[in-house]
Amino acid sequence: MTPDECGTIIGSDGLARPPWAAVDPLLREYYDTEWGMPVRDEQGLFERISLEAFQAGLSWATILRKRQAFRSAFHDFQPDTVAGFTDEDVERLMLDAGIVRNRLKIRAAITNARATIALRDDGGLVDFVWSFQPPVTPRPRNHAEIATTSPESIALSKALRSKGFAFVGPTTMHALMEAIGMIDTHLMDSHRRGSSGVWTDHA
Template sequence: MAASTDLVIGADGRGRPLWAARDPLLQAYYDTEWGMPIRDEQGLFERLCLEGFQSGLSWATILRKRPAFRAAFAGFDPDAVAVFGDDDIERLMGDAGIVRNRAKILATIGNARATVALRGTVGAGGGLAELVWSFRPLQTPVPRSHADIPTTSPESVALSKELKRRGFRFVGPTTMYALMEAVGIVDTHLVGSHRRGTSGVWS
């Protein structure tokens, strides 16, 4: 199968999508992280929160602020974030290193509490990770161009509804599809990308 015409061939001879070819930080993220499986609770909680903060902003902005986000939110330890109170909210609102959006900050704290509450519940015995991965589709897209990459799917719509039912916020279908891409649940690397099929989840 021929490679996508939307790929940029780098100096190293590797094909990458345009978004990962212009910025060294994004290229490193694409080459080493994006689309690799994340199956632990804390890792998924972090990605879910960062995808929520990204809403309306560029991923590059969030990625540059990720170290500050991790410091501000106790390494995204759900147990630690779940007990954040008013003083923590004001601290976070004063932290120029992160996105100071009160609704998103409150959602992150609420999502930590919802993550803790998920443990051992029916349908999510393994907690957040088991629940999110249970929405893996039977097939993954095989995009030849950027236009071929979906922004939602029936599974992301269903995941969004289930998370909202369980008390999560900032988890709309588009945000959840981005999460599914980021953590390897679907593989939307373009055909011909050096990362296509490298997750081990999809051949």
């Protein structure tokens, strides 16, 4: 049986988690308290979109370990502040060893902050993103049954791009949808299945 075909792993506390959240204490804490819980505020959602973009090509554990440094560098991901970043800020961030120093991703965060502000005239980022919530959620028994994209993530990616966002590909948007509770991809026997309150009737 490959790792992808494995179901949950029972931890020393007796709770069932997927393999990715079963060993590293940081990932376990994130899984137990935050991953898959609804994010319905603009600043929080902008942060998630930004961090998902920085994660592309890297492990999520890397991003989590740098999260406080990211928050410091990007002023807690306040869109109005980040939207005002200049070329000097980009150079400052490129010298910040605490974050992922990728010029394209840094510029994308600034671009996306400005796009977030522009969306306020069109109902706002939160309503815009959540409007792509699917009618049903997956019911995976193991990691192999979890898709990396969906029709909704493809549509969300296209829609955000049309609004001026960058680094919002379908795979990244699918990960976002999982992280903010738009879909519940907790394994069926995970202790977190249905915990978001969004999909309790479908748990």
